[in-house]
Each structure stands twice: as C-alpha cells, then as structure tokens.
Amino acid sequence: MTNQTIYTNSLDLETLKRWMVQQLAPVIHLPHDQVDTSASFLALGLDSVAAVGLTADLEAFLGRTIPPTVVADYPTIDELAGFLIDSGMTATVSPSIEPAKPASPEARPTPPWFKDLAKRGERLREAGDLFEPVLTDVDGCWANVNGRRLLLLSSYSYLGLNGHPRINAAAKKATETIGTGLHAARLIGGTTEIHRDLERTLASFKRTEDALLFSTGYMTNIMTIVSLTSEGDWVIGDAFNHACLVDGGAFSNAKFVTFAHSNMQALETQLQRAGSARKMVVVDGVFSMDGDIAPLPQIVDLCRRYGALLMVDEAHSIGVLGRTGRGVTEHFGLDSTDVDIHMGTLSKSFPSMGGYVAGSRELVAALKYSARGWIFSSSMPAPLIAAAKAAIEVLIDEPQRVERLWTILRRYVDGLRGQGFPVENAQTPIVPIMCKEDRQAFELASGLREEGILVYPIVYPAVPANQPRVRTTVTAAMSDEEVDIAVAALGRVGRRVGLTTI
Ligand SMILES: Cc1ncc(COP(=O)(O)O)c(C=O)c1O
Structure with a gap:
C-alpha cells in the first residue's frame, strides 16, 4: 500500500474548480482570488505550452487520460470543470487544495513506466553497436x-x-537566400515560392494535377489516412505495409483491417466484407523489408470494382521503378489516374527529407484544410526543398x-x-x-x-x-x-x- 490516498467519486465541481485555480494562479501570475473562472484561458494569458501542462496536470490529478484538445474545447475553468465532472471523472489522488510546490529533482524519481518502456530496447542494446x-x-x-x-x-x-554538386549548390543557394529555417507553418508564413515550385514539380513528375508536401514521409501517411477517413469507413492494408501506413490506419477513426501479403483473393474478401462502407486500400509500391513489387494492376482493378480509393506508398519505388524512375505506375504502364493517392518520400532516392502526396486538385485541397500535421506543423526548411527539387531535375536530365x-x-x-x-x-x-x-x-x-x-x-x-x-x-x-x-x-x-x- 502506498501512502497515496485513493479517492473515488469524491470530486465535486467546486473542489475541481478550486484545484484548477490553484494550479493556474502561479502560472498566469495572479492571486487566487483574481482568477476569473468564467474567463477564457486565452484571456487569462494561458499560452499553448501552459495549456498542455494543465492537461498533463489534470491527467495526473484525475489519474486518467483526457482528450488532448480538452482545454481548447472547454475554454474556461467553469466549462472544463463542468465537462470533467459531467463525464464522470473522479480523483484517484487526494484532491488537496494546497498550492502545488515545485518538486526538487531528487523528489521526482523516473516514473516506473519509463523503465518498463526502456526495457523494450534491451534486445537492441544486446546487439551492441550493430544498431545506430x-x-x-x-x-x-x-x-x-x-x-x-x-x-x-x-x-x-x-x-x-547524395552530394551531387547541382543538388548541393541548390541547397546552398536556398540557405543563403531564405535561411535554414522558416519558423512558421505553411498557412502562416511558411510557404515560399520554392515550396510551391517543388509541389508543382512533383505533380508534373507524377503526372498528377497537384501535390502537397509534409515534413516527413511518416507524417504524410498518418495524416493522409487519418484526414481522409472517418468513423464507419474501412482502411484495408497489405499485411507487409510499412509501419506508418499501419499507424495511419490504427490512428484513424475508420475500421482498419489487413489482407495477406499481395494476396488478391484476401483483398477481395476484405472489400466484400466492407460492404457499402467507404473504402480506402493502402499498399506499398515496393515493400521495404522484402523488396517485392505490389501487384498494382490487379489492385487497381479490384479497387475499381469495389469503389475503393487507392493509396500507394512509393518510398522505395520513386526513382527506382519505371524507365525514367517515375515509379510503380510507370513500371506497370498504368495511368496516373489509376491511383488516387500517390504518396512518396524525399528521403530515399532523393537526398533530402519530407514526404508528398500527389493526386487530384480536390485531394490536395481536402488534405490542406484537414490534415492537422500539415496545418499545425512547421514548414520544411528551404535547403531541403531546394535539394529535393534539384534532385528531381537531375533525375529527369540523367535517366x-x-x-x-x-x-x-x-x-x-x-x-x-x-x-x-x-x-x-x-x-x-x-x-x-x-x-x-x-x-x-x-x-x-x-x-x-x-x-x-x-x-x-x-x-x-x-x-x-x-x-x-x-x-x-x-x-x-x-x-x-x-x-x-x-x-x-x-x-x-x-x-x-x-x-x-x-
Ligand atoms: C515504405 C515507407 N514509407 C514511408 C517511410 C517514412 O518515410 P520518412 O523516412 O521520410 O519519414 C518509410 C521510411 O523508411 C518507408 O520505408
């Protein structure tokens, strides 16, 4: 038994509000009695970092996870406390109303779950310096x-x-004219002419209407799947798909299922199971652990027959497959419109960093205004953008x-x-x-x-x-x-x- 008192159902609205006042008062530098519980957190001067801190403190106090957007959704102490009480939150620790004292480093031992998580790395450590x-x-x-x-x-x-003089020179020039960072998300100052230029270049290289950049390939896959699907939809992925396609399906609100690797019968079964639901099929063009190529013509055919959207991850096929390196559609002689969502990375064949989605204008517009990892994340630095664009030009010139x-x-x-x-x-x-x-x-x-x-x-x-x-x-x-x-x-x-x- 620890000395922590466990209370359940002991939390009432007033106690929770008082606790929140005591937490916030020192952060926003106001005496307790001047914290207006009906004023918005923004008006009280709570910035986004402090909001995240408040959410974490609430989680620790209540002993359970709460949605990360809760401070934005319930923007006053009154509303937030009301929501938490209405949703049956109970304190698992004593709701002490003493102001929290900053703990000394010794008083904050490493949480035990860090140790449990760190144990997962033991097998990697056993391998000595084979990894990293x-x-x-x-x-x-x-x-x-x-x-x-x-x-x-x-x-x-x-x-x-990597190291190609033309690519290095482009990165250097972008560093000199724009700098190494943009300090802004795309919608609020992070879009430069070379960002749009690279998006146009990618669209033209993939023979699509438009393209959109994300800061990593991993982010691209998560955001694309999460943003384009919702509850009731089905995401159907090859069992050997890369982790970020798996995570995209798992993090989405859609039902996420897999089919046996490159097995068209298994894919068709899942498409049939999905019935009249909206369906999205996601596959790697080239599978990253096995190096085999997805049977794209058959997948395209099945997606057509069952009315499913098709997304293909070209991380390992762009620059590799097809006579001019345009990827898996070129390899199979397919039309670019046979695939709805052409996803790829700038970190493999191209010596840069980032991911892209190429496709119709509607697809790009849909992602722009719904993909939170695009809206709320900083724009890719100019040297990386310039390097990627120069790399595509080198590939076009040197097939x-x-x-x-x-x-x-x-x-x-x-x-x-x-x-x-x-x-x-x-x-x-x-x-x-x-x-x-x-x-x-x-x-x-x-x-x-x-x-x-x-x-x-x-x-x-x-x-x-x-x-x-x-x-x-x-x-x-x-x-x-x-x-x-x-x-x-x-x-x-x-x-x-x-x-x-x-
Ligand atoms: C198939 C596949 N998709 C996506 C990614 C993620 O790309 P990035 O490294 O640009 O985040 C990788 C990375 O290895 C990959 O192999």
Whole structure:
C-alpha cells in the first residue's frame, strides 16, 4: 500500500474548480482570488505550452487520460470543470487544495513506466553497436564508423545522388537566400515560392494535377489516412505495409483491417466484407523489408470494382521503378489516374527529407484544410526543398542513373547466386538475405561489419518472428568493383554462419 490516498467519486465541481485555480494562479501570475473562472484561458494569458501542462496536470490529478484538445474545447475553468465532472471523472489522488510546490529533482524519481518502456530496447542494446552506429563522413557508398571506412550495403540513396554538386549548390543557394529555417507553418508564413515550385514539380513528375508536401514521409501517411477517413469507413492494408501506413490506419477513426501479403483473393474478401462502407486500400509500391513489387494492376482493378480509393506508398519505388524512375505506375504502364493517392518520400532516392502526396486538385485541397500535421506543423526548411527539387531535375536530365541502378542490381544478384544465396526472386534493389534464426542474422551483420560492410539485421517485430534477415540494398553510387567486394564478403561470412555452403 502506498501512502497515496485513493479517492473515488469524491470530486465535486467546486473542489475541481478550486484545484484548477490553484494550479493556474502561479502560472498566469495572479492571486487566487483574481482568477476569473468564467474567463477564457486565452484571456487569462494561458499560452499553448501552459495549456498542455494543465492537461498533463489534470491527467495526473484525475489519474486518467483526457482528450488532448480538452482545454481548447472547454475554454474556461467553469466549462472544463463542468465537462470533467459531467463525464464522470473522479480523483484517484487526494484532491488537496494546497498550492502545488515545485518538486526538487531528487523528489521526482523516473516514473516506473519509463523503465518498463526502456526495457523494450534491451534486445537492441544486446546487439551492441550493430544498431545506430555513428557515421562521421558519408561519401558516395562509403561512410566512416569509429574511424573505419565501411561500404554502405544498406543505403536508400538508390540513385547515388547524395552530394551531387547541382543538388548541393541548390541547397546552398536556398540557405543563403531564405535561411535554414522558416519558423512558421505553411498557412502562416511558411510557404515560399520554392515550396510551391517543388509541389508543382512533383505533380508534373507524377503526372498528377497537384501535390502537397509534409515534413516527413511518416507524417504524410498518418495524416493522409487519418484526414481522409472517418468513423464507419474501412482502411484495408497489405499485411507487409510499412509501419506508418499501419499507424495511419490504427490512428484513424475508420475500421482498419489487413489482407495477406499481395494476396488478391484476401483483398477481395476484405472489400466484400466492407460492404457499402467507404473504402480506402493502402499498399506499398515496393515493400521495404522484402523488396517485392505490389501487384498494382490487379489492385487497381479490384479497387475499381469495389469503389475503393487507392493509396500507394512509393518510398522505395520513386526513382527506382519505371524507365525514367517515375515509379510503380510507370513500371506497370498504368495511368496516373489509376491511383488516387500517390504518396512518396524525399528521403530515399532523393537526398533530402519530407514526404508528398500527389493526386487530384480536390485531394490536395481536402488534405490542406484537414490534415492537422500539415496545418499545425512547421514548414520544411528551404535547403531541403531546394535539394529535393534539384534532385528531381537531375533525375529527369540523367535517366541513365535508373538504368545504372538496375545494372548494378543484376551484377549483385548474379554474384550472390554464384555464392549460393537463394536470391533469384529479387525484384528491386532491396535484397533481403533470409536467415534461419535471429542469432544468425546478428552474426551475419556483425561478420560483415568486421569485413568492412555496413548492413543491419532485421528481426521481429519489424518482420514476422520466423523470418529474420539481413536487408541489403544496392545503389547507383556503387562501382562494379564495390559490388564484387560486397558479394565476396557476403560469401565468406555467409559460409561461416552456415547460410551457404558454396
Ligand atoms: C515504405 C515507407 N514509407 C514511408 C517511410 C517514412 O518515410 P520518412 O523516412 O521520410 O519519414 C518509410 C521510411 O523508411 C518507408 O520505408
């Protein structure tokens, strides 16, 4: 039994209001008796940071989670307290009405749940410095780690564009003319001409009417799915989709279901189960852990037949698939209008950061005025915008980079097959080396590290528990000799850890 007194149903409106007055008075620098409980928090001088603090204090006081928007929705002490009491809130700690005293650091031990959460990282720590190695220099497909030069066989810089002089120059010029930060969200001063220019460039590259930028690919997926769907709708995702598509479905108010990986029968079953509800199908164009390509023509066909919206994540297909690198629709010879929502990142083939959605004008307008992560988050810095735009221009001017990537891939896959690795089904520059158990994946990755090759083991929960692997990727930055170095090292370490016998 702790010395914390647990009260239930002991909280009345007046006590809660008094408690809130006592919390707020020191924050807004007013004596208790001058805090007007009917005045809005804004009028009392509560800024958004203090509002978040009040919400957190209320949660601690009441011992339960309350909606994050509560201070905005009930903007006075009277209204907020009334709402909380009406919704059956009870205090789980003694509703002491003494003003809260600031606690000394010693009096605030780490909350136990931090420790529980930190334990989740133990498996990563066991892997030593296999994860999160610190890179000090990156040059093409090489980087320094702990003073050693390692060959990057795990980079997403598919087109080898990182450090391209034209891209660096564009970023530098944007830094000089606009600076490194915009200090504003898009609607209130964070939109510059180069933001709109990049959106137009992306739209034209994807052959759509318009496009919208978000600050990360992760944010793009969450916001797009959450904003475009509501209660009663169905979000239907491939079981191997990237985590941010999964999170988008899970965070939305829609019903979120998955279908067996690239299994069209399973997709059709879910579309039928959804009946007359509004449906949104979300798939990766190229699956990030397996490197296989979604069967897009069949998915397009099913979405048409069942009246579902189709969203495709092109994080690993833009710049990679299609003769000119325009992605999975170009690869299959589809029309851009066959896909409703073309999503992609600027952080893989393009050496920048951010995500985009390309599609119809209505889609972009719908997102602009409903995606809270776009409305309430700061605009992407100009150097990143300029770098992304220059990278797309380089790709348009040098489509041979895509061809080079595929030549490298063929050399790599042939080499691996020669070493006895079963990689004949490799479809894209993501080539997983499947292992029998986690230990083997860790041994393969650390053995390769010793050989001067940087790769990472991928184990559950990133992939199914029985499918550990070392995910390798090749890029157009690699020379034939560098591919051969990687293949030879994989052969040596693969034999040592029992993956291949040749
Ligand atoms: C398929 C896929 N979608 C989205 C993302 C998120 O993109 P970003 O890293 O730009 O947030 C990733 C990142 O690895 C990804 O692999």
